[in-house]
Amino acid sequence: MDKKEIKSLTEALLFVWGDPLSIKDICSVLNINKKYATTILNEMIEEFNITGRGLQIIQTNNSYQICTRPEHYPWISKLCTPKTNKGLTNTALETLSIIAYKQPITKAEIEAIRGVRCDRAIRYLIDKNLVMEVGKLDKPGRPRIFGTTEDFLRYFGIKNISELPNLNILDNESDEEAHEL
Known part of the structure; x- marks a missing residue:
């Protein structure tokens, strides 16, 4: 697989999974090593940021997730019915x-x-x-x-x-x- 296809598949995996997806699982599914997967994900994070897309890839520990950008919240909230979410006491x-x-x-x-x-x-x-x-x-x-x-x-x-x-x-x-x- 070429780099473009790996990026496309990685984006699809992150989108479908929804929750944070571990680097280990990404490597396992795509049959690539951790170093290469990390390089690909870092490039994707940068590309998403540079192009100003409505989505971003975030990293938490050794997991990655696609989510919306926080600055788009006012528009997204108009579409979605917010859950009553009490903050922390x-x-x-x-x-x-x-x-x-x-x-x-x-x-x-x-x-x-x-x-x-x-x-x-x-x-x-x-x-x-x-x-x-x-x-x-x-x-x-x-x-x-x-x-x-x-x-x-x-x-x-x-x-x-x-x-x-x-x-x-x-x-x-x-x-x-x-x-x-």
């Missing part, structure tokens, strides 16, 4: 940020940081598929360990956890803001 957002920055982390560790119980917030985040159980500690009671999901990355528009803002930068900015007031 402050409690859920605090709990989620602790999990994101400290993962893997137990419920007891989260509660120690927040100073209050967080059963409900964790359950809510699991239901929203932003957080998942990633294992259990080999300690008495076998406490569950939590971490973030691929949906978390997509929800916040980042490729991987390393793209989260540095907490030290956030602390410095809030200190500067406090001095300005």
